Amino acid sequence: MSPSEDNAADDQEKQTVSSQNSNSEDSPRVQEEDNWDGSSSKSCTPRSRVKCRGPVQPGSPNVFNPEDPREAGDQTYDHTPIQGWKHLDEIYDLLLAEEEPTSFRLAKGKREWDQAMASEMASIEKNKTWVLTELPSEHRPIGLKWIFKVKKNAQGDVIRHKARLVAKGYIQEHGIDYDEVFAPVARMETIRLILALAAQKGWAVHHLDVKTAFLHGDLKEDVFVSQPEGFIKTGREHMVYKLSKALYGLKQAPRAWNLKLNGVLKEYGFRRCKLEQAVYIRHSHKEPLIVGIYVDDLIVTGRCIEDIKLFKRQMENKFEMSDLGMLSYYLGLEVKHEVDATEYRDMSKGLCGEDLETNWDVSMYMHSPRETHLQAVKHMLRYIKGTTNWGINYKRRGNECLIGFSDSSFSVDQDDGKGTTGTVFYYNGGPITWNSQKQPTVALSSCEAEFMAATSAACQVVWLRGLLAEITGKQEEPVLIRVDNKSAISLMKNPVFHGRSKHINTRYHYIRECVELEQIKVEHVSGDQQRADILTKPLPKLRFAEMRQLLGMEQIEESAT
Structure with missing residues (x-):
């Protein structure tokens, strides 16, 4: 038989099958359904076959097979649970065996x-x-x-x-x-x-x-x-x-x-x-x-x-x-x-004689984080895991000096142009409080950004010096704040308002009053010795390691790894 004769025979066989299916009880049924707009449409039941795709093949999930036990009636269905299954409460008990019960x-x-x-x-x-x-x-x-x-x-x-x-x-x-x-x-x-x-x-x-x-x-x-x-x-x-x-x-x-x-x-x-x-x-x-x-x-x-x-x-x-x-x-x-x-x-023996956080703000991306944000968070977690053996060493004796460092970044944030305030305070050479926070307003110059950061430090100073005096019973003493911007220092010491400072929010001029009342002193420090620098901006790896040590972090014990 020639190939053309083979194709003709196949077409005749398909037509015969289609004719038989159309006369059977299980033939596809067309139903009219109402659409959401009130019009009617025709749709096929699950046992129908798609037009121009040929008949449904045996074993298809859309074909009812009475010999398949999965599709038989209740008389052939075993309701007994499969061996090895556990109740959900038992699973909870196993999971919470070494943890905290919830009820x-x-x-x-x-x-x-x-x-x-x-x-x-x-x-x-x-x-x-x-x-x-x-x-x-x-x-x-x-x-x-x-x-x-x-x-x-x-x-x-x-x-x-x-x-x-x-x-x-x-x-x-x-x-x-x-x-x-x-x-x-x-x-x-x-x-x-x-x-x-x-x-x-x-x-x-x-x-x-x-x-x-x-x-x-x-x-x-x-x-x-x-x-x-x-x-x-x-x-x-x-x-x-x-x-x-x-x-x-x-x-x-x-x-x-x-x-x-x-x-x-x-x-x-x-x-x-x-x-x-x-x-x-x-x-x-x-x-x-x-x-x-x-x-x-x-x-x-x-x-x-x-x-x-x-x-x-x-x-x-x-x-x-x-x-x-x-x-x-x-x-x-x-x-x-x-x-x-x-x-x-x-x-x-009872003898009582004389003698013992860089804060990187990720919350702003909570609603729509990107892959780069996720990578940054993972990087932070890896760093924290690798530095669990680092800490702060509060030393014996030494001086009772309270000293602070204030620094600021200028227009580092590309999103809103705001700088970051970084402050850290030391008692007897050990850091006791630190802060890294985005500034609430946009600064027009690095001098203004440093001035705003120093004012935040001044607010902390007033509270710290009073608390320390109250605890120790000693007189309150002026606290030194070190800033690495000479223009900002001049602005702090000058009580006269002029063109360079008239636009700055009034509350930031509080530091001038503190300097005038001799509650604080401001002193210039070089940028490479500015301990708060690590709290204001990202740094290269080697510089970061240097600033971390300068900040006061020490390796308390050898790492377990």
């Missing part, structure tokens, strides 16, 4: 979490936090929830399992369930200043933790909470607890605890710093005993070990405390002490 149901039955919850309830009962009572008609109860936390040290090792009973304070209404909520906590630069001062003096820094701190805060309002899950009183399920003291989660809890602690410290002769509400001082033996507070974490330092021991005993009389010994880890800071063995032995 009471996941924690229940695990020995460490059961003990943690029992310990929390015992603390609440011991502290007489609440009383079981009937719910008054004009009140509604606040729900409670268990929060679970695995406490770890700086190396990531598990220290203990902690369960906290937290009130769902988000349903509280202002003026009904609570009033004032503000509670001060120590700033990070304050903590670093205390550490630098302790290192310079050779003082030991101790760490204390108040157990269930918020449970000690007295409440003024009538607050009712429901019974906690897992500890509901049998036969009294309808009753609620009336709080006499605060619980975690209540909006007024931090303030109630702070007021309680403030009263106790004042009772023991401490006074609160005017410039830092979370720092307390008690003078004895001509030297202060300093206490820094961050919610329920307390650090205490002073010259006399006996004073520190007395403070610990006084606090244990009022609260249930955990004495964590010498400060090693606090608010993300890992602290290592350089101890003089001879002096430590003398101090332990």
Whole structure:
């Protein structure tokens, strides 16, 4: 048979098949459907075949095959779950076996979490936090929830399992369930200043933790909470607890605890710093005993070990405390002490005689980041991972000098033309506070940019010098700020407004008043010795390494890698 005859036979066979399909019950059915605009259109059912593509081949998912068990009726379908499948709750249990449970149901039955919850309830009962009572008609109860936390040290090792009973304070209404909520906590630069001062003096820094701190805060309002899950009183399920003291989660809890602690410290002769509400001082033996507070974490330092021991005993009389010994880890800071063995032995005997962030702003690209932004963030993370063994060394003895450096970039940002302010302050040669921040306005010259940066530094100086004087009990002294722009220095020292400065925002002229009142002094420093330079602009690799060392970063220990 010739090729032409073969093609003719194939065409005849296709026509025969098409004719048979058109007469069968399973032939494609055309349906009319309404479009969104009200017109009708024709569409094919799933078993139809596309025009000009030939018949649907056997085994196609669009062809019904009664012999296929996947398409058979319920009588041939096995509803038994496949072997090896696990319920989703069991998967969660496995994933959270070494992590923190997210609910009471996941924690229940695990020995460490059961003990943690029992310990929390015992603390609440011991502290007489609440009383079981009937719910008054004009009140509604606040729900409670268990929060679970695995406490770890700086190396990531598990220290203990902690369960906290937290009130769902988000349903509280202002003026009904609570009033004032503000509670001060120590700033990070304050903590670093205390550490630098302790290192310079050779003082030991101790760490204390108040157990269930918020449970000690007295409440003024009538607050009712429901019974906690897992500890509901049998036969009294309808009753609620009336709080006499605060619980975690209540909006007024931090303030109630702070007021309680403030009263106790004042009772023991401490006074609160005017410039830092979370720092307390008690003078004895001509030297202060300093206490820094961050919610329920307390650090205490002073010259006399006996004073520190007395403070610990006084606090244990009022609260249930955990004495964590010498400060090693606090608010993300890992602290290592350089101890003089001879002096430590003398101090332990109670002798109190004379003797211890470049911030690169990536938030502006959060909504529409590009590949270059992602690469920059990854570069930063790699740098941080490779420098975990670097830190700040606060040295023993030395001078008690407070000195600052101020620098600015001019029109570095190509997006808006604004410069970057960089400031860093040192106490006894160690950096205690630093800042890298985009300037709010566009500067018209490098002189103006430096002038604005120095004004930001002046604002920080006024607070720092006052706080340092309050802590040490010494007279406030002028603080030196070093700037690498002579024109800006001349502008700071000249109290007369003229054409070069009349357009500058009035608030930036505050530094002139500080210079005139001799609160600060300004001094020129060469650009290669400007320690704040690293905080204002990107630098080449070698220059960056030099400036990092000049900034005060040191390799504290050898890298693990």
